């Protein structure tokens with residue numbers, strides 16, 4: 001099987017995806033091979049088009065000129081190309097031309113498709129054909145020519161006299177017929193149904209009847225039997241009899257016929273100019289990724305990684321697959337232990353192959369990112385297959401990524417594209433491939449490519465956002481393809497028809513709002529001298545800050561898992577410009593860098609260019625200036641021990657602070673306190689600014705919360721990618737709802753829905769469980785618009801009213817359970833021996849470990865043994881070891897990187 005990616009990936013799709021999910025429709029005009037009562041057979045036209053394109057090949061002192069090069073596009077008016085066949089065919093192919101597939105590739109592919117649809121052999125097809133830009137010479141055989149002319153013409157094309165000339169012509173004439181409109185002397189008008197004189201009795205079957213009927217003398221082939229004025233045009237008679245019927249007799253055998261025609265047609269589509277190098281033969285991938293896309297999520301700390309995986313199910317049935325997962329490696333190449341789950345998307349088929357598609361949508365931290373993945377297929381019989389793309393893995397390049405949310409195509413035809421570029425990779429460019437109509441009667445458009453440099457807009461986390469626009473003319477916008485590239489990296493082949501008409505704004509607009517004076521300060525900020533504080537809340541119009549951060553300072557400590565808005569507390573406020581010195585602030589600043597940097601730098605281009613994470617960490621100060629009534633961010637050289645100026649960046653900063661809203665909340669008192677500025681998380685809701693975070697044991701059935709039959713609503717719980725509340729099982733699907741998630745989690749005490757599309761299962765709540773206001777769980781479920789499925793780091797949790805008690809850690813004679821331990825794939829805690837089994841139980845593991853001091857179970861089906869702890873491990877909360885054993889639902893078997901450990905008594 002080929003290694004992905006390959007230059008023929010698009011051609012492979014057109015070749016194989018005839019029907020079903022992601023079907024491409026290339027083959028549609030020739031399926032079925034023919035419809036009765038019609039005066040044309042599209043499959044015959046496709047094959048004849050390839051012949052006429054190739055037949056004009058010339059050899060000048062050796063090198064081949066012309067051949068299968070789509071020069072027919074410019075030659076349809078030539079008298080040797082009589083009939084509508086060529087324009088019909090080219091019109092059918094035209095929508096499929098792209099920078100990946102030339103018209104000559106399509107003409108070649110059409111031979112495979114038409115032959116196969118009519119029951120003929122599989123014609124091997126290669127990519128890499130190059131299109132001519134003008135007409136070539138003439139030279140297609142005409143039916144009135146003498147045999148010697150045919151012999152010269154086929155010899156020029158590279159076919160032997162007479163054998164291959166006969167074989168090739170017999171194969172070409174097994175389907176289709178002669179049209180009265182084109183050759184009225186051969187097929188007089190009104191002499192045959194539809195004025196279409198068929199070449200054999202099975203004109204829609206790619207079979208040997210053309211030969212058998214000729215040899216038996218009962219053929220109706222007009223190019224053999226025409227009389228009168230047409231008698232001179234019986235070219236098949238002259239060709240077939242050129243070697244006294246020796247060759248055509250051998251062609252009567254169906255197997256011989258299929259083999260010979262396969263070879264002749266392959267030869268035809270591989271006759272190309274000497275300057276062209278064709279690719280390998282296009283064969284189906286066993287595993288092929290589609291539309292792999294990284295998209296930065298709000299705040300830039302996470303990606304959404306989406307795509308589809310196609311699995312060839314020709315040899316193994318689709319129903320034998322029980323699960324498909326992606327095992328991925330981070331930027332450093334280290335394996336990530338949590339697999340990416342997929343869900344079935346649908347099936348597709350070609351002439352000879354079947355496929356199943358699995359889709360995924362996973363969140364990946366931006367800083368560790370992803371570099372490649374392999375595909376792990378678990379079959380229903382329990383065995384697994386790992387597909388690693390011939391040892392290369394499936395590469396994912398995070399250097400430059402197309403950013404769909406901020407890209408759009410407006411009604412005037414203006415395309416705006418945003419790309420995110422990692423770190424200091426070179427500036428990207430936008431590449432647009434448009435189809436430009438050609439003059440007059442030439443039906444096939446030309447492709448033209450434009451490249452537009454992109455300009456930096458802002459930054460988000462470690463990515464810089466660039467944008468560029470391009471204006472389409474006329475109807476070009478609908479059929480254009482574009483991509484972004486920087487250096488050796490690219491994110492290409494995006495279709496304009498998937499674009500929204502309005503771009504989401506590049507940076508969220510931030511406005512300053514006061515905390516109403518009646519509201520208390522956030523509970524965790526009480527160590528601040530609030531009496532002299534002036535408090536501002538900086539609220540984005542969309543949630544941007546999602547990463548967890550902790551702040552630790554000399555006189556306060558603040559931690560939060562999330563901020564849906566950011567409170568800036570100035571304490572005490574300054575007279576003109578109070579700032580805290582780098583020495584006391586550096587630890588605070590560096591600890592909030594990851595959060596603050598993304599929030600600051602998404603605010604505007606001005607700010608992003610003046611603030612970098614290093615300058616925040618080492619040399620920035622926050623200060624207040626009563627004179628300008630503005631909060632300012634200024635930086636000074638890190639070598640300097642004191643701020644030399646706190647207003648150097650005021651011009652830049654002022655652009656992202658709305659001065660009017662600032663005016664009334666400016667600093668109000670003077671003081672010389674050392675604690676100058678604090679940045680704290682403040683969980684605001686639309687109705688109140690008071691803290692909404694409480695730690696408590698959840699009380700079931702919040703009256704305001706959603707209801708779901710058979711379950712109690714537990715509440716809106718905090719959750720995060722770094723510390724999942726429920727670790728037993730999870731999935732991200734676009735059909736997410738209480739129904740689908742509860743079904744997915746059937747057997748578990750709890751199910752939780754989050755961020756619209758996520759579903760998690762668990763058997764225990766964390767202690768303490770952090771409950772939030774229900775309003776924070778307000779994201780619409782992807783699969784049911786009437787339900788809400790959590791929010792960003794917020795999970796709507798439901799507890800089963802009917803379920804059996806959760807699993808336990810069973811007692812094993814001679815051993816005692818010693819807790820849930822951390823483990824790492826790269827440095828196993830217990831590594832003497834191990835066993836993976838799809839029937840794993842705790843007692844199976846204890847027996848397997850045969851008297852070792854320790855045994856432990858992990859990830860539902862893994863068992864590890866050892867006499868010592870070979871690597872560092874710590875005991876964590878029990879709930880983290882929450883997976884049921886695959887062989888025993890009543891027992892816990894660890895979780896990802898979590899080991900349920902027993903020790904000898």
Ligand code: HEM
Nearest residue numbers: 044047048051141142143168169172176177178179182235
């Ligand atoms: C001495 C060589 C050949 C001559 C003189 C010849 C001539 C013709 C003629 C006059 C027709 C009728 C076209 C119409 O009325 O639409 C025809 C049809 C056809 N020819 Fe040939 N041909 C030759 C060789 C080949 C070869 C080598 C191929 C191989 C691919 C081929 C493929 C076809 C096909 C598929 C049709 C049916 C078209 C339809 O039904 O629309 N021919 N040929």
